Amino acid sequence: MHEFKYKGKDLYCEDIKIADLARRFGTPLYVYSYHTLVDHFTKLKNAFREINPLICYSVKANSNLAILKALIDKGAGLDIVSGGELFRALKAGCPAKKIVYASVGKTGSEIEEAIKKGILFFNVESIGELENITRISKKLGKVTNVAIRINPDVEPKTHKYITTGKLTNKFGIDFKSAQQIFLLRRALKNIRISGLHIHIGSQITESQPYVAAITKMISFINKLKAEGVVIDYLNIGGGLGIVYDKETPQTAIDYAGKILPLLKRTGLKIIMEPGRFIVGNAGVLVTKVLYVKKTPKKEFVIVDAGMNDLVRPSLYEAYHNILLLQETGDPDVHLRFSRDRRQETAKVDIVGPICESGDFLAKERMMPRLKEGDYLAVMSAGAYGFSMSSNYNSRKRAQEVMVVNKRAILIRKRETNQDLIRNEIMPKGSL
Numbered sequence: 273m274h275e276f277k278y279k280g281k282d283l284y285c286e287d288i289k290i291a292d293l294a295r296r297f298g299t300p301l302y303v304y305s306y307h308t309l310v311d312h313f314t315k316l317k318n319a320f321r322e323i324n325p326l327i328c329y330s331v332k333a334n335s336n337l338a339i340l341k342a343l344i345d346k347g348a349g350l351d352i353v354s355g356g357e358l359f360r361a362l363k364a365g366c367p368a369k370k371i372v373y374a375s376v377g378k379t380g381s382e383i384e385e386a387i388k389k390g391i392l393f394f395n396v397e398s399i400g401e402l403e404n405i406t407r408i409s410k411k412l413g414k415v416t417n418v419a420i421r422i423n424p425d426v427e428p429k430t431h432k433y434i435t436t437g438k439l440t441n442k443f444g445i446d447f448k449s450a451q452q453i454f455l456l457r458r459a460l461k462n463i464r465i466s467g468l469h470i471h472i473g474s475q476i477t478e479s480q481p482y483v484a485a486i487t488k489m490i491s492f493i494n495k496l497k498a499e500g501v502v503i504d505y506l507n508i509g510g511g512l513g514i515v516y517d518k519e520t521p522q523t524a525i526d527y528a529g530k531i532l533p534l535l536k537r538t539g540l541k542i543i544m545e546p547g548r549f550i551v552g553n554a555g556v557l558v559t560k561v562l563y564v565k566k567t568p569k570k571e572f573v574i575v576d577a578g579m580n581d582l583v584r585p586s587l588y589e590a591y592h593n594i595l596l597l598q599e600t601g602d603p604d605v606h607l608r609f610s611r612d613r614r615q616e617t618a619k620v621d622i623v624g625p626i627c628e629s630g631d632f633l634a635k636e637r638m639m640p641r642l643k644e645g646d647y648l649a650v651m652s653a654g655a656y657g658f659s660m661s662s663n664y665n666s667r668k669r670a671q672e673v674m675v676v677n678k679r680a681i682l683i684r685k686r687e688t689n690q691d692l693i694r695n696e697i698m699p700k701g702s703l
């Protein structure tokens with residue numbers, strides 16, 4: 273479900289006309305639907321009600337404090353990957369005992385801070401990291417809970433940049449090494465290995481890779497059991513795919529149907545770390561057409577949002593549906609423009625203002641004839657949109673607005689010129 277729909281000629285977010293938001297706040301503008309966000313969280317929670325998992329929303333998908341707060345208020349925990357995300361998580365009001373921390377490169381100071389704040393556990397990704405956590409825990413006189421992140425070597429059938437559970441990826445620890453760690457566990461006095469973790473990739477549209485990975489985990493857990501190892505948690509990660517184009521991803525109910533029986537067999541407390549599934553379709557990027565430019569070979573629609581605002585098309589060749597905010601008909605059918613100038617269509621590249629040929633939002637896309645001043649919504653931009661944005665070309669990052677029914681709440685101001693140079697230091701005198 274999502275709350276971005278045409279009512280009459282206009283695209284709405286919940287009960288607000290998005291074009292009104294564009295005029296009021298300016299563009300580029302990220303617009304989020306509160307109810308879509310919360311609905312996705314609730315769908316997952318309900319599908320797994322039987323085992324009552326701890327759902328730790330993956331902060332990196334969209335780390336705005338208002339998004340975090342909305343989910344925390346519904347009972348979510350958080351999955352973090354840096355000290356900065358720990359700061360955000362606590363700032364947004366997440367109980368430390370609902371925070372899990374993954375990352376192949378946790379620094380000593382990040383580890384120390386997280387131990388002091390009392391997070392639920394670290395998802396440990398290497399033996400060196402385990403030693404480092406042990407050392408720091410000893411120094412602090414604490415016993416730290418960890419889960420071993422396993423690299424189960426399964427193929428998630430997604431883009432190669434977002435595959436994380438193959439042995440050629442940098443993530444996690446192979447089964448054999450993990451078993452050795454468990455054998456040595458008694459020597460690691462300041463560590464308690466309380467769980468196992470996997471996260472096999474992102475935008476995974478089928479349940480089969482999860483079934484494969486969890487099945488491997490079950491036989492590993494059984495092996496450990498036979499050796500007298502007791503753990504409490506199995507963290508199955510995130511990665512659930514969403515609809516960007518013509519995908520037909522598994523729903524929360526399909527997913528639960530496939531993996532619940534396996535999870536129940538483990539008897540362990542289950543943790544999940546969905547990011548994209550919760551926030552991906554809860555946000556759009558609104559942009560304005562600046563110019564339409566024809567070259568002998570192409571037609572370019574130049575808009576005021578670029579790869580610094582939304583890098584997924586450039587980075588992953590990702591597809592985002594792009595809709596005109598004022599349209600006549602079915603949002604899914606670009607070709608059916610029944611009235612006025614929209615009858616005409618053209619195949620265009622929709623590009624940003626950045627000085628890079630890789631700066632595009634869509635290529636060779638059939639669109640209604642666009643003109644200067646038209647507003648467009650880049651759909652499904654809630655996940656890995658703003659959170660991957662940058663100031664490249666000294667562009668001020670976009671504003672973000674959360675819509676709750678008829679209310680539009682500004683949740684991030686547009687940056688100013690001063691923000692751009694805030695931490696820079698101009699040397700005195702000549703260099």
Ligand SMILES: *Cc1c(COP(=O)(O)O)cnc(C)c1O
Nearest residue numbers: 330374474510511545546547548
């Ligand atoms: C990024 C990440 C997630 C979330 O991935 P999605 O594809 O957004 O669900 C979950 N767990 C870990 C460890 C991650 O790095």
